[in-house]
Amino acid sequence: MKSLSTLSILIVLSLLVNINNVFSYEEKTLKEITTVSTDSLIAKSLLSAYYGDTLVVKGVVGVSVLVNVSKGDRRPIMLTGGSWTTYLQTEATVSESQKAGILMFQRDTLIKNSGFDKLQTGDLIEATVVVGSLPYKFDATNQTKISAPALELLSIIPVKVLASKQTLNPAIKTNISKFYKGNKVQNPLLETGSGFIGQKVIFDSLTVTATSPQIIVRDNQNNSIVMNEQSGYYTTKSHFIEESEFRPLSIGQKIYKMEGYISSLFVAGSGGGGFGNGSGSALYTYTISPALPGDLNSGPKPSQLSVVRVQPAKLFPSSSDIVSVIFEILPGANFVPIGNIFLEYSIDDGKTYNKIPAEEDITGNYLGKIPAQSAGTIVYYMLTATDEVGETYKGPVNGVYYFKVVDQFPSIADIRRPDTIEAIRIISGSSVTIEATVMSDTNDIFGDGFQNPSRIILQDGTAPWSGAAIFRMGNNDSPVWKLKSGEKVRLTAKLQEFGGSLYFQSVDTVITLGKTELYAPVALSTAEFGTNPGGTEKSDQWRNMLVEFNNVEVGKLEPSSPQSTGEFLIVDEALKATPEASIRLETDESKLTYTTRDSIVSISKRVKPTIGEKISFVRGIINADFRTRRYKLIPRNDRDFSIVTDIKTGDADIPQLFVYPNPVKDKACIDINIEKESLVSIDIISTITGNKITSTKEYLSAGIFTLQINTSELSSGSYIISIISDTQTQTLPLVINK
Incomplete structure (x- = not known):
C-alpha cells in the first residue's frame, strides 16, 4: 500500500504531464511571424499572418528584463506601457535572409513564476506566446493594423532558458528614409520599413528637433522619427534608471550615433478630442528605442537661435517692405562670436542662400535685414551660427522660416501652403484679409454638439488648398455667422494653428460683396483619403472644400468604435474590393435623411444606409477629425446625394x-x-x-x-x-x- 506522500507525488507528476499535453502549441520561427505578405502591404496592414494565434517561439533575449534580479534589483529596463518588455532576435548562426526580431512583453508584472523577470541579455529561450501588437486599447482596428507585431507571454507556461551568453546579432546600419519621408512623422513607409521591425538598427548624424511631448530626431536628409523612451536608461519618466548617464536632450542637439530597436508607440489622449481641452491620441508606426548604455552618443548642449519678432509685423509683406528679423541666441556649451552669426535668405526655393552678417540690436538681441522683393516672391530664411570649436547651429532646427510677398489680397492657398512644405511662419496672432465665396453656412453644417462645432466654409477657387473654415466656438455672436451660402465676402481674421493646419481663429471685419455662384465640386476618388489616420499625401489639400465622389457604394456602417459618430463608409465602385480606399461620411453634423443611429431611426423618418447601396454621386465638405486625423465627407443636405436605390419614408415609396x-x-x-x-x-x-x-x-x-x-x-x-x-x-x- 502506497503512503499518502507517495500518492501526492504521483498526483502532482500526473498533473504536470497532463498540463504539458494540454498546452501543446505549434512552433514558428521569428521570421515566419514577422514577415508581412505583399497582399498585407497592399492593404496597408502590418498584421502578422499568425495574429491572435498562440505559438511556441525560440529566440535570443536582446535586453535583460530587470536591472539585476539576482541581487534583488527588480527595476525594469524596458517598458511598453506598464508591461515588462524585451526584444527577441534570431540566433546569430541563422542565415541573413532568416534573421528577424520582435518585441515581447509580459502584461502582468506581479506574476513571478513565469520566469520572464529572470531573463538576461543573451539567453536563448523557448516561450509560449500570443501573437498580437502593443498592449494598448486602440480606438480603431485600422490603428492595430499599422502597429508593429508583438508577442505577449502566455505566463501560465514558464519560459525555458535553453542556453546563456549567446552572441547577439549586430545592429543594422540604415537610414530614417526607410521608415518616413519628411519631418511630420506621418504616412509610414510600410514596404521598406516593415522588414526592420523588432530589430536593432543604427542611425548616425542626427539632430534633435523636438523634446515634448515626444523626442523627435532628424537626419541630414530632413527625415524624422520618434525616439521611444522605452528604456529606463534613456528616459526622463518615472522608470528612469538613476545610474544612467543620460540627460534630457535639447532642441538642436547633435546625435552622432543612435542604436535602438524598431517598434511602435501609441500615446493615449487625455480625452476631449476635436476642439476639447484634452490632447488627442497618436500612433507612431515606427520609433527607435535605445536600450542599453552606449546606444546613444550625443554632442554638447547646443546654442539655440530663435526669432524674437519680425518688422513690419505682416504675414504677407508688400513689395516695398524691407523685412527686419530680430533674433536671439541662447548660449550652449561653447562660445559663439558675433562674426559667425548670420541671417540667410533664399528667393529660389532654397537652392541658394544669401548671407547677411548679424548686427547687434539696441535690445541686446541680433538683427538681420532682408531687402524688399517683388510681389509673388517666396522668401525662405534661417539663422545660422558657428561656435568656437566649429559646431554649427541653425534656427529653426527643423526646416526654415518663410513668407510670401503679396501686394493685394492673398489667396487661401497662400495662407494654407506652408502645411505642405518644411517651413515655418511667424504667425503670432497675425491677421489676414481675403476675398472668398461662402460654400456652406451654419444652417448647412451645424455640428454635432460635441467634438465638432458649426462652421462657415469659404473657397476662392477649385485648385488644391483653396478652402478654409471658420469654426463657431461657444456663444460667439460675430456677424460672420449671419453669412449665407452663395455670398461673396471680404473678411479680415486672425489665424490659429491647430492640429498641424491653419484656421481662422476670429473674424475682425466682414464685408458682403454680393451674391455669386458656388464653385463646382471637385470630382475625386475615395482612395485619395482612405480610412487610415492621416489619410494619404493628397488628402489635406482638399480639406474644407466642396468635393464630389461619383459611382460609390455604401460600405461599413459606424466604423469607429465605440460608437461616437454618425459615420458610414463609401467607396468607389471600382475599388469596393479594397475597403481601405473608402472615406467616412458623416451624418450627425447636417440635415440628412441618412443616419447610422438606431435610436434616431426609431423615432423619426430618417433611415439607415444599406451596405452595398449604390450612390451615383455624393457631394460635401471634406473635414478631418483632429484627434485621429481621419478624413471624412460632410454632405450639406439631402440634395448632395443622388441615390440609385429607393429610400423608404414612412409608408410611401419615393x-x-x-x-x-x-x-x-x-x-x-x-x-x-x-x-x-x-x-x-x-x-x-x-x-x-x-x-x-x-x-x-x-x-x-x-x-x-x-x-x-x-x-x-x-x-x-x-x-x-x-x-x-x-x-x-x-x-x-x-x-x-x-
Whole structure:
C-alpha cells in the first residue's frame, strides 16, 4: 500500500504531464511571424499572418528584463506601457535572409513564476506566446493594423532558458528614409520599413528637433522619427534608471550615433478630442528605442537661435517692405562670436542662400535685414551660427522660416501652403484679409454638439488648398455667422494653428460683396483619403472644400468604435474590393435623411444606409477629425446625394429618379417613374436666390420616362431640379459647368 506522500507525488507528476499535453502549441520561427505578405502591404496592414494565434517561439533575449534580479534589483529596463518588455532576435548562426526580431512583453508584472523577470541579455529561450501588437486599447482596428507585431507571454507556461551568453546579432546600419519621408512623422513607409521591425538598427548624424511631448530626431536628409523612451536608461519618466548617464536632450542637439530597436508607440489622449481641452491620441508606426548604455552618443548642449519678432509685423509683406528679423541666441556649451552669426535668405526655393552678417540690436538681441522683393516672391530664411570649436547651429532646427510677398489680397492657398512644405511662419496672432465665396453656412453644417462645432466654409477657387473654415466656438455672436451660402465676402481674421493646419481663429471685419455662384465640386476618388489616420499625401489639400465622389457604394456602417459618430463608409465602385480606399461620411453634423443611429431611426423618418447601396454621386465638405486625423465627407443636405436605390419614408415609396450627365453642359436627361397619370411640373431653381430659372409642365401617364432639359442658356453654377406630380415631390441637385 502506497503512503499518502507517495500518492501526492504521483498526483502532482500526473498533473504536470497532463498540463504539458494540454498546452501543446505549434512552433514558428521569428521570421515566419514577422514577415508581412505583399497582399498585407497592399492593404496597408502590418498584421502578422499568425495574429491572435498562440505559438511556441525560440529566440535570443536582446535586453535583460530587470536591472539585476539576482541581487534583488527588480527595476525594469524596458517598458511598453506598464508591461515588462524585451526584444527577441534570431540566433546569430541563422542565415541573413532568416534573421528577424520582435518585441515581447509580459502584461502582468506581479506574476513571478513565469520566469520572464529572470531573463538576461543573451539567453536563448523557448516561450509560449500570443501573437498580437502593443498592449494598448486602440480606438480603431485600422490603428492595430499599422502597429508593429508583438508577442505577449502566455505566463501560465514558464519560459525555458535553453542556453546563456549567446552572441547577439549586430545592429543594422540604415537610414530614417526607410521608415518616413519628411519631418511630420506621418504616412509610414510600410514596404521598406516593415522588414526592420523588432530589430536593432543604427542611425548616425542626427539632430534633435523636438523634446515634448515626444523626442523627435532628424537626419541630414530632413527625415524624422520618434525616439521611444522605452528604456529606463534613456528616459526622463518615472522608470528612469538613476545610474544612467543620460540627460534630457535639447532642441538642436547633435546625435552622432543612435542604436535602438524598431517598434511602435501609441500615446493615449487625455480625452476631449476635436476642439476639447484634452490632447488627442497618436500612433507612431515606427520609433527607435535605445536600450542599453552606449546606444546613444550625443554632442554638447547646443546654442539655440530663435526669432524674437519680425518688422513690419505682416504675414504677407508688400513689395516695398524691407523685412527686419530680430533674433536671439541662447548660449550652449561653447562660445559663439558675433562674426559667425548670420541671417540667410533664399528667393529660389532654397537652392541658394544669401548671407547677411548679424548686427547687434539696441535690445541686446541680433538683427538681420532682408531687402524688399517683388510681389509673388517666396522668401525662405534661417539663422545660422558657428561656435568656437566649429559646431554649427541653425534656427529653426527643423526646416526654415518663410513668407510670401503679396501686394493685394492673398489667396487661401497662400495662407494654407506652408502645411505642405518644411517651413515655418511667424504667425503670432497675425491677421489676414481675403476675398472668398461662402460654400456652406451654419444652417448647412451645424455640428454635432460635441467634438465638432458649426462652421462657415469659404473657397476662392477649385485648385488644391483653396478652402478654409471658420469654426463657431461657444456663444460667439460675430456677424460672420449671419453669412449665407452663395455670398461673396471680404473678411479680415486672425489665424490659429491647430492640429498641424491653419484656421481662422476670429473674424475682425466682414464685408458682403454680393451674391455669386458656388464653385463646382471637385470630382475625386475615395482612395485619395482612405480610412487610415492621416489619410494619404493628397488628402489635406482638399480639406474644407466642396468635393464630389461619383459611382460609390455604401460600405461599413459606424466604423469607429465605440460608437461616437454618425459615420458610414463609401467607396468607389471600382475599388469596393479594397475597403481601405473608402472615406467616412458623416451624418450627425447636417440635415440628412441618412443616419447610422438606431435610436434616431426609431423615432423619426430618417433611415439607415444599406451596405452595398449604390450612390451615383455624393457631394460635401471634406473635414478631418483632429484627434485621429481621419478624413471624412460632410454632405450639406439631402440634395448632395443622388441615390440609385429607393429610400423608404414612412409608408410611401419615393421612386427612382436620376439626372445625367451631372455636371451638365447643354442638355440634361431625367429618368422618372410616374405612379399614375397626372400633371408634372419640372422646375430648375437657383441655389443662390431660390428663384425658378425655368419651369415646364406636362401631362404624363403612369410609367418610366426620360425627359430632356435644355440647359444651354443657363450659366455655370449649382441648381435644384424640382419635380412635382399629384402623388409625389422630389428634388435633385444639378451642376452646370461650361
